[in-house]
Amino acid sequence: MLNLTLASFRHYAQSDRLRVASVANQLHTCEGDLHNYLTIAKLRYTTRKRKLNEQSAQTMNQLEFTQAFLNLTPRQEEVLLKILAGEKDAAIAQTLHITKDTVRKHVENICKAFALSTPEDSGHSHRPELISLFAKYRPDLFSTTQEQNKSRLQIVLSYHQIKEAEVEAIAQLETALKNQGYDIFLANNSLRAASNGLQSLYSALSNCDCLLLLLSPLAACSEMVTEEVRLVKTLRDSRNDSKPAIVSIRLNCPLSLLNHDLRGYLQGTPLVEWNQPADTENTIQSVFELLACKGYTGNSQIYTHSQTQSIAPYAVIPDRPPQPVAEPELPRGQVELASAFYIERPGSDRRSYEAISKPGALIRIKAPRQMGKTSLMARIMHYAQVQGYAIVPLSFQLADRKIFRDLELFLKWFSINVALQLELPDCLERHWHSLFGDKVACKAYFERYILAKIDPVLVLGLDELDVIFKYPEIAADFFGLLRAWHEEAKNQEIWQKLRLIIVHSTEVYVPMDINQSPFNVGLPVELPEFQPEMVVDLTRRHGLTWCQNEVDQLMNLVGGHPYLIRLALYHISRQEITLTELLKTAATNSGLYNDHLRRHLWNLEQHPELATALKKVVNSDSPVQLESRQSFKLHSLGLVNLHGNQVTPRSRLYRQYFQVNLATN
Structure with missing residues (x-):
């Protein structure tokens, strides 16, 4: 019985082993089939994707x-x-x-x-x-070598916030330039916002042969674009080969939209106009012709200042953003220089109007950048014009660097410019006698020619005197000359005809005899920040019905900074951004103030000692003491407030932005 049981057990066990082996063989076969199926499927998918990609590459024009x-x-x-x-x-x-x-x-x-x-x-x-x-x-x-790169013309193609139709035109322009063998560096918003983008842009502009500037309406009022052009002009003035050159293309951009500094920097440079896609071919051809000249000065169209200026109606939404640089040129004709968005400072405007009417007047306007100095100068000069006075606004920011190398050259440039704006013939050879010295020659030219031709009064508005501070070899002599003219009015009737307005941003650090300085006589005018009641008034002029809390929120961010407040109200009144969104993104590279902040950052990167000083200020919870020169420079840029010898950030916006961006740079 036991033997039968064991035999049965062995039989069933053997049967189970056979069944298990059979199942295992079947599974192995299925696994192989599955592997083959997956391999074939993957191959088919890869082949199909390759064909699709090849088709995509072929269809992409x-x-x-x-x-x-x-x-x-x-x-x-x-x-x-x-x-x-x-x-x-x-x-x-x-x-x-x-x-x-x-x-x-x-x-x-x-x-x-x-x-x-x-x-x-x-x-x-x-x-x-x-x-x-x-x-x-x-x-x-693939094939361009370094030697070939050096021989190719280096062009920086710069544009800022363009429309869709203009993107296509730019693409065609870039393609055409590259096909002609030009080496192109694109300066767009992506580059400006990128890490190390500003350094790359500075390097490209410093080493390029030509800046090809595409001027859209928003580029015309961009602070960064203006700074880029200023850098190129500075580089060109300092080099014997006059490089980099500048060629501009206006993309549906009236000249009236260009801020004063930008228009001045571009004066005398070639200009091409583009208004619609149909103009693209002719525009490209015009650019080729200008680049082929290699001098970039032939057939240039000179920028001319706008001859009229519209008065914005009261309490309406503005149709264009505020300019980062004020307009000192006055309108011709009977149009009064007035704006619905100009805010008078109590006392400053009225006292200035009274002072300019006095014989031999000298008005000194000092305030940080974008505080309204040039606007006030323009309004004083307009007031003078209404009184029948002759007026000449002159910005030293627009003068070529070579003008400042020699006192005689500078004084002749100054005298000819005044005569030119008064539409007087050039009589320099007849009235200029260098034998008696440059300052005496200049004084005689004004006394015997310019003032003798003017009746009853000449008002000179001298803007951006800070530029002259950089050239001590001429600064002391020129400022001493202005002081002497002011003093001459006390003794000679002809010099009572001359009224001076001098405008600067920073403290005067040129070593001078106090008895020869024009900065301690006349009427001093310092422009404070906007007060809350002024901002409330400005919101109403933009058609906004803000409560005091909303005004306080904006001022808590930017303080009483006139330009930043105007910029915010412009975009809010046009419903392009809300106050809540502005406050949330203001200190970022995607915020409303990104163009303004990047311009400051770019300037600081070019002056590491100022960047280090500001970094110390924004990272401190208490006032910081800096070297006098650093304090004055940062204050003139509008980045800090001065409290005696102590320095604090100008606003919470600047503290937040530069805490992050100076740390990363």
């Missing part, structure tokens, strides 16, 4: 390619160029100080920009298609 290339961030473009140069991810990561994963992420986003992948794809798998696309449309990026 030159314009679409250029637009996609224009939209890359500066960092993406850096990575792309290194990929095209054949560099490995590890080498790119080490050079750019990023991780390999970040490199791959950039490549993935670049592929998406050129429609070579979907969100489900891994970016690096499309590098062959990306390289093929660039081999088709931009083969120059």
Whole structure:
């Protein structure tokens, strides 16, 4: 019985083993079939994606390619160029100080920009298609050597907040320039907001042959664009080869929109107009002709100042943003110089009107940048014009640097400019006698020619005297001359005809005899910040019905800064932003004040000692004592308040922004 049971057990066990082996064989077969199926499916998917990508690359035309290339961030473009140069991810990561994963992420986003992948794809798998696309449309990026780069004309193509139709025109312009062999550096908002973007921009402008400036209406009132052009003009004036040159293209931008400084910097430079897509071909051809001249001065159109100025009606929404630089030029004809948005400071305006009517008057206006100095000067001069006086506004910011190298050259430039604006013939050779010395010659030219021709009074408005402070070899003599003219009015009737308005931002640090300085005589006018009641008045003029709490919130951020308050009210009145949104994003690179703040940051990066000083101020909870020169410089820029020898940040906006951005820079 026991033997039968054991035999049965062995039989059933053997049967189970056979069944298990059979099942295992079946599973192994299924696994192989599944693996083969997945391999075939993956191969079919890869083949299909490659065909789709190839089709995408084939259907992407030159314009679409250029637009996609224009939209890359500066960092993406850096990575792309290194990929095209054949560099490995590890080498790119080490050079750019990023991780390999970040490199791959950039490549993935670049592929998406050129429609070579979907969100489900891994970016690096499309590098062959990306390289093929660039081999088709931009083969120059593979083969250009450093020697070839040096021989190619370096052009900075600058634009700011453009419209969709203008994007297409810019893309065609860039493509045409590159096809002609020009090396293009794009200066756009993405670059300006990028980490190290301002340094890259400064380097590009310093080393380029030409700045090709695209002037949209918003670029015309951009502080950053104005600073870029100022830098280029400064570089050009300091070099023998007159580089970088400037060529401007107006994109539906009337000359009246250009702020005073920008228009002055561009005076005498070539100008091309673009108003609609149909103009693109002719615009490109005009640019080629100007660049081919290599002198960039032929066929130039001179900027002329606007001959009329509209009076904004009271309590209406303004139709254009406030200018970062005030307009000192006066209107011609019978249009009164008035604005619905100009706020008078109690006492300052009225006292100035009274002073300019007095024989031999001298008015000194001093305040930080964007506080309304030039606006007040313009209104005083308009008041004088109404009285029948001859007026000449003159900004030293617009003079070429070479003018300041020699006292005789400077005084002749000054005298000729005054005569030119008075529409008097040039009689310098007849009335200028250098034998008696430059200052005596200049005094005689004014006394015997200019003042002799003027009846009854000449008012000179001398703006941006700070520029002359940089040239002590002429500053003391010129300022001493102004003081002497003022004193002459006490003794000679002809000098009572001359009335002076001098405008500057900073303390006078030129060593001078107090008896020869014009900065301690006459009527001193210092412009304070706006007070709450002034801001309330200004909100009403913008058609806003704000309560005191809303005014307090804005002033708690920017203080009584006239320009920043006007800028906020302009955009809020047009319903482009709310006060809540403004307060939340103000100190960021995407906020309303980003252009204003980046201009300050760019200036500070060019003056590391000022950046270090301001960093100390914004990171301190209590007033900080700095060197006198640093305090005066920061105050003239409008970044700090002075309390005796102590310095504090001008506003909470500046503290928040520079705490972050000076730390990262």
